Amino acid sequence: MSPRRVSVLVADDHPLFRDGIARAIRERPDLELVAEAGDGHEALERIGALAPDVAVVDLSLPGIDGLGIINAVRRDGLPTRVLVLSASVEGALVHQAVAAGAAGYLSKSASRAEVCDAVVAITRGEMVLEPALQGALLGEVRARGVDDDRPLLTPREHEILTLMAEGLSAPAIGERLFLSAATVKTHMSHMYDKLAVSDRAAAVAEAMRRGLLE
Numbered sequence: 001m002s003p004r005r006v007s008v009l010v011a012d013d014h015p016l017f018r019d020g021i022a023r024a025i026r027e028r029p030d031l032e033l034v035a036e037a038g039d040g041h042e043a044l045e046r047i048g049a050l051a052p053d054v055a056v057v058d059l060s061l062p063g064i065d066g067l068g069i070i071n072a073v074r075r076d077g078l079p080t081r082v083l084v085l086s087a088s089v090e091g092a093l094v095h096q097a098v099a100a101g102a103a104g105y106l107s108k109s110a111s112r113a114e115v116c117d118a119v120v121a122i123t124r125g126e127m128v129l130e131p132a133l134q135g136a137l138l139g140e141v142r143a144r145g146v147d148d149d150r151p152l153l154t155p156r157e158h159e160i161l162t163l164m165a166e167g168l169s170a171p172a173i174g175e176r177l178f179l180s181a182a183t184v185k186t187h188m189s190h191m192y193d194k195l196a197v198s199d200r201a202a203a204v205a206e207a208m209r210r211g212l213l214e
């Protein structure tokens with residue numbers, strides 16, 4: 001039996017750009033395009049009805065913008081993970097999206113292959129952030145300061161959290177820190193408990209909200 005394909009919704013108000021991403025997804029045998037949307041209301045309605053694995057969403061959609069979609073998905077406990085694909089690359093916007101619960105953020109200069117690869121990575125529970133945006137995001141985190149409700153993380157947990165925010169998988173983190181993947185996953189589980197979250201994307205978002213990533 002062949003593995004189940006990853007279901008994807010694409011939401012963008014520019015028809016030519018949306019069609020290009022949709023075509024790239026259709027051409028990938030491991031992905032399945034289940035819907036397209038030209039505005040935020042339509043996107044959120046189809047996310048609720050179809051529960052795609054991943055929604056590739058422009059941040060500046062008319063009606064309900066990308067941040068509104070991310071907030072609604074999180075508020076309603078929907079299983080869909082949101083990948084932001086936007087021309088806006090300011091640190092403040094990237095921070096807002098990730099803190100709201102986005103599982104990834106790419107600029108519209110990313111190639112179609114990079115977008116498809118990000119979709120697959122997100123379904124594995126990875127956090128995807130375009131390398132060029134990482135500096136802007138961390139600068140924004142530092143500028144916002146820290147909250148007083150920071151949970152106590154061990155130095156090792158903080159190391160792993162930082163690498164998680166860079167998008168590294170558990171095995172890759174293990175290689176970087178000379179730890180087994182199982183040990184990394186144990187540390188990640190402890191962090192999830194301390195942050196009151198259930199997956200790595202939510203952990204990174206919550207850590208940013210609390211000022212743990214400096």
